[in-house]
Amino acid sequence: MAANFTSVPILDYTLLSSPETRPTFIAQLRHALVNVGFLYLANPPIPADEIAAVVAFLPRVFALPQAQKDAIRMARSPHFLGYSRLGVEMTKGAADQREQFDFATPLENDWAPGQPEYLRLWGPSQWPDEDAVPGFKAAFLKYLGDVAALSYAFAGLVAEALGLPRDGLAQFYDAPERMQHRAKLVKYPARDAVASDQGVGPHFDAGFLTFLLQASDHTGLQVQNLAGAWIDVPPRPHTFVVNIGKALEAVTQGLARATSHRVLAPPPGSTPRYSIPFFQNIAQSLTLSEMALQFPSEVLKLKEERGEVGATDSVNFSEYDRLPSGYVTLIGRVKSHPDVAQQHYPDLFKQFFPEGLPAHGTAY
């Protein structure tokens, strides 16, 4: 009988600061990784005022004139970075009802024709006009840097919780200055303003770890438990929601679960919901099936005790068993943003969308 969950566990980062309480955190983390795939990280090591400053910018950035937002639209970027209008992104073949800006940690792109196309995926962000939102770029870059640092520290904790050496996951990253991690500002308008209640449809995240900031006081995020039931993950003050991406699930042979999740649009008449997910990437050229990790038998036993995952509505990012990680990410981006792919990756676009640009997508 599968161990199931009806809520997402809360882990307090400050438990790590004392040798007496640290083992408690690691044990809670082990449980969350194996049985849930989601956790709240309370009191993360990022100053509350730094987070508040970023949150305060959200309504202002989305309130920029449409022409200024369109000037940095994602379709201009081979790196899938920039602004996406409501309804252009797809999950499981249906349009997501959210508006968003994708930004990433700073990195130049040195791809040259003839190299694998996925090496084109990382590159510079497109930022809104500094005069229109003074200070936003600096505040968000600071935030990106600090969450990236937290994400590396957290990977060390994950390794420890799964019985690996503390640097047991370090082989999956290039040197920090050659890595890029992505985050986005997301706005989900209330249901009466949009075509459906699909804020974002059921999906898995790619990569290793996601650090999600729920930036307004709306329920809407839900995760799917082992039996397939949808469980609410309401916002909690001064927490990140941390979840496992498909790449981490792959390298841990399913010990750490990638858990299906979705967002429902806020109810009619509500204010918009805002969030900022941060996606930690891994090195692009790795084929994960060639990098098997060895786990202690007592940890592997936890997976048996969990049992099989009974049902899920998500199907994406299943290719980590055979393709380089960067290619898997690129396929995900192509399927989610076919208009961007059509501009910059015409061959892949034709492969995934042989009938042309979907009116109502066929992806996922």
Ligand SMILES: O=C(O)CCC(=O)C(=O)O
């Ligand atoms: O907005 C949220 O709360 C979650 C978004 C999400 O799951 C995603 O963009 O991958």
Ligand SMILES: [Fe+2]
């Ligand atoms: Fe997600």
